Amino acid sequence: MNGFLHQIIAGIATGGIYASVALALVMIYQATHHVNFAQGEMATFSTYIALTLVNAGWPFWLAFVATVGISFCLGVLIERVLMRPMDKAPVLTHVGLFIGLVLVVSNLTGWVFDYTVKPFPTPFFDGPLLGGLVSGHELGSTAVTLVVLGLVYLFFRHTSLGLAMRAAAFNPVSARLVGVRVGWMLALGWGLAAAIGAIAGIMVAPVVFLEPNMMLGILLYAFAGALLGGIDNPLGAVVGGFAVGVIENLGGTYIVGTELKLTLALVIIIGVLLVKPSGLFGRVVLSRV
Amino acid sequence: MSELSEAPPSLRSATVRPAPGIPPALLWALGAVALLLPLFMAESFTLFQLTTAAIYAIAILGLNIITGYNGQISLGHGAFYAVGAYVGAIMLDKLNLPYWSTLPAAAVICGILGWGIGRPALRLGGLYLALTTFSLAVAVPQILKYRGIEEWTGGVQGVLVTKPDAPFGLPLNPDQYLYVLTVLLALGVFILARNLMASRLGRAIVAIRDHALAAEAMGMNIANIKTATFAISAAITGLAGALSALAVEFVSPDSFQASLSITLFVGMVVGGVASIFGAVFGGLFVVFMPNIAEGLSKSAPGVIYGIILIAFLFLLPGGVAGLLRRLGARLRR
Amino acid sequence: MLLEVPPLLEVKGLKAGYGPTWVLAGIDFAVAEGGVTALLGANGAGKTTTLRAVCGMIRTEGSITLAGQPIQGRATEDIVRLGVAHVPDGRGTFMELTVEENMRLGAITRRDKGVAADFERMFELFPRLKQRFRQQAGTLSGGEQQMLAIARALLLRPRLLLMDEPSFGLAPLIVQEIFGIMARVRDEQKVSILLVEQNANLALEIADQAYLLETGRIVVSGPAADIRQDESIRRSYLGY
Secondary structure, rough: OOOHHHHHHHHHHHHHHHHHHHHHHHHHHHHHHOOOOOOOHHHHHHHHHHHHHHOOOOOHHHHHHHHHHHHHHHHHHHHHHHHHHHHHOHHHHHHHHHHHHHHHHHHHHHHHHOOOOOOOOOOOOOHHHHHHEEEEHHHHHHHHHHHHHHHHHHHHHHOHHHHHHHHHHHHHHHHHHOOOHHHHHHHHHHHHHHHHHHHHHHHHHHHHEEOOOHHHHHHHHHHHHHHHHHHOOOHHHHHHHHEEEEEEEHHHHHHHHHHHHHHHHHHHHHHHHHOOOOOOOOOOOOOOO | OOOOOOOOOHHHHHHHHHOOOOOHHHHHHHHHHHHHHHHHHHHHHHHHHHHHHHHHHHHHHHHHHHHHHOOOOOOOHHHHHEEEEEEEHHHHHHOOOOOHHHHHHHHHHHHHHHHHHHHHHHHHHHHHHHHHHHHHHHHHHHHHHHHHHHHOOOOOHHHOOOOEEEEEOOOHHHHHHHHHHHHHHHHHHHHHHHHHHOOOHHHHHHHHHOOHHHHHOOOOOOOHHHHHHHHHHHHHHHHHHHHHHHHHOOHHHHHHHHHHHHHHHHHHHHOOOOOOOOHHHHHHHHHHHHHHHHHHHOOOOOHHHHHHHHHHHHHOHHHHHHHHHHHHHHHHH | OOOOOOOOOEEEEEEEEEEOOOOOHHHHHHEEEOOOOOOOOOOOOHHHHHHHHHHOOOOEEEEEEEEEEEOOOHHHHHHHOOEEEOOOOOOOOOOEEHHHHHHHHHHHOOOOOOOOHHHHHHHOOHHHHHOOOOOEEHHHHHHHHHHHHHHHOOOOOOOOOEEEOOOOOHHHHHHHHHHHEEEEEEHHHOOOOEEEEEHHHHHHOOOOEEEEEEEEEEEEEEEEEHHOHHHHHHHHHHOO
16 A cells, blocks of 8 residues: 555656646647657756756756756747748648757767766755655655746746737737737747756656656656646646656556556557547647548 | 648659650660669678668658648658568568568558558647657557567567578579569559559548648548548558568567657658659668768767758758759759 | 828838739828728728738838838837737637736736726726626627727727727627727827728718728728718718
């Protein structure tokens, strides 16, 4: 029974990571109606930046803040340079650009930082808490995730900039007519998503260790979580991310075994799309058949 | 909505037309010589690479039919390739069936699988389908490693296969024979695909991509056509997979990572989206480009690969086939 | 003798269109400071195109100046920030957002302290928006969405208000209400209005100046009162 409880708590901890990546996906989706396949690779690259700074002797949280800032700028840059000129191109071109981005970023990561698996420090108490139910890192990273999610929520609900970003996403023509600089809102969306991805990467790296493909599985789980919650609903994505974390842990331990964990993500994705494509909290987003 | 901006509007322009003044027979003869030349000239490794390029060309053609012509973006065609290869390997190694029977069997099984996946895929628009098929591609190696089916798939170890000998006492070694077999099959598949795309069904496939609502209004059964296209596409890519099992003489989960699906996608874009002939360039590109890229920079062929993909999207959205078509049009003027 | 006041909006030789061809064949018109100028014409005459051209939503050629400042070829966002508000055809409601958020968006470029007071003014003009304040804008009726669109435009505190068929698809009572509010806004707030209407009778009642468009050309222009009186114009162009 204690084992079961621990699996649930561990699931919530990893679910927090999925939740933040899912949130990043949903944010780009809301801003641009795209799902950025390279989200995971970008996050991994950011995590290497953090490790480099920490190894250079920076205090952890300073490195954290710097990395998030750098990632934000990189996200904005990618949107401006790569996505913006192809604004009006068909979906297939966008998918191609995302794939190109995946190839460039993941291989660049391996090239610059080499392919060896690296340990990553945790800023939190490194040991079991609450009688072994939860580790200090699990607790700390979940807390960080929740804080980030709360900040993002407040940003979108209660700031003018957040409102302008939502307006630009929902109705770009009308947004221009009230003076919103729609192009920059998209870039900002990319920047924010990259920043959130960086936080997720830094929080997950101490658990799974750092290597260039660290985020591949995480991206799929996050996508599953985002779909489960509803791809156009940030809060839904967060709930979905946590849920997928728990499902993955319980499923991996008690049903399919760890070997088929990734297949579980596929099953969730297909299951959601077949049974309730709008997700638990989202609006319907079906293609016209 | 989902073709590349400069993709050919019609199929007529996608097929090769003989230049004025040269009789078609001569063109065919030249083509045959070009295809047979490697048998006598190339070293066995180059021959193997050309065989692989032809196999990839078939696989990319399959992908192009669903993604280029029909507009359903698949990033998981490596899964069909893998299934085709495993069907072939298992039939040869575990069931001791003749090698030639593996090819149609792989196509049929992948076609059925494609039908099964094409049905739920109907409900998914562009990016969703892309990500879902991509997650299929990521899951495939894991499924292949799964212990429950290890008896058939050989688990992590995979399955060993041997190349067939040339039949009828043809004076060809197995490498040469497989090259000939692959090229002939590729030729057959390409001609079939060209005829398919020029047929009523082919026009419907493209019409659904470009004007889904109009196609529906004209009374096309969009769901059935899209599913059938998925099945045809999967069958062609599965056939390529079965050929690859023969060529490589080995299948294992790690040969069919998600990157394989990406490779096929890149090959399609570089060769030319919605171009039958473009798949040939795509096949050549994905086999030979990594070598060239490694020559340019030992450490970063992947980066170059990605940059080339992006460069093509920006500068040559019609791929190599589109470029040749444009050059051809200019020469003829 | 009064000094001649330069017009707020002056358009000369304006061509505009969506694809390779021009819908407007080079038109001249002006909107005087502090009045209502009506742009009349049948369906497809180019009225909506003219409004879109003024705020840079489509391809244009020619000269457009706002209070002497050239704005032709500039981005929509920039033109809006110079004080041009647009109540677009179709009303441009942010369906997914609440009424409150729609109104906040109207004032999103403003940095001054008067926004809260302006919200109160809008509630006074459109009491129904206050009732619906927290509601999703997509659930509003057509008339309410039109009011929301006008409120959103006014919250920009524009110098020039472009209105595209505010009567379209609305019940006569609501149309009257909206035109009444328009007259109030013109009198109380220092805003000039360029009004596009198919209902010529209604528009000529409120307008000072009027232009009549036919297939991309201005065929008649002059004081609204004169046009109203001129039976031949009414018969041949306005059809009443």
